[in-house]
Amino acid sequence: MTRDGVIAEVLAAARELVPMPGYVNGYDYSDWHMRASPSLMRGLAELARQQGDEELTEQLYRYSGPVCMEPLDPVLSVRKSPRLWCAASVERDGDPCADHTPKYAADLGRCVYNSGTRICREALVPGADVCRDHEGLCPAVKADGEVCGRPNCRIPKHREAGLARV
Structure with missing residues (x-):
């Protein structure tokens, strides 16, 4: 094989390099x-x-450092591997980019329940802005920064703010 043929073959293989799920808990971003x-x-x-x-140069440089691993597939489930990712460069492994934090979940048509630094991947309940797992959980953020998360929360301050889902 010629030098040019070898280079073309190496670059063709490089195009196939995409983030892969880990062996255990492949749906956990930190395992990709x-x-x-x-x-x-x-x-x-x-x-x-x-x-x-x-184009390949930019892709390979981006993948050589930490990237946002937010799935961009229209139908998402933690039980299926995504086909498309955001892949924007981020500061640390496991972090989402600024556009894919729970703060922007509603804009992206995703579950708005803020359970951490990542957007929930489950499908929305028809006519609601949350998934089945988060339906009925209080989304209020407490003074210590933790999400309330109580089912059918009855805390007056949360209810007054219209945050508790009952």
Whole structure:
């Protein structure tokens, strides 16, 4: 095989590098990984740059560091692996980008219950803004920063604010 043929084959394989779920709890974002080290990804990016493939260069550099792993598939379930990801660069592994925090869940048509730093992936209850798992749970954020989370919350302050789902 010629040098150009080998380079083309390596770059074709590099195009297939996408985040993969871990062996256990593959739906947990912290378990997703690339099947290549960051240094290999940067090396492949440089090879793609030398070959004039700017799109692949940018993709490989982005995947060589921490990225937002928010699934972008229209139908999401923790029991199925996503096909599309945001993949925007982020500061730390496991963090979402600014556009994919629970604060923006309603804009994205996702469950608005804020149970952490990630948007809930379950399907919405028809006619509601939450999924079945979060239906009836109080979304009020307490003074300590924790979400109330009580089923059918009866705390007056939460009810007055119109936050408790009853």
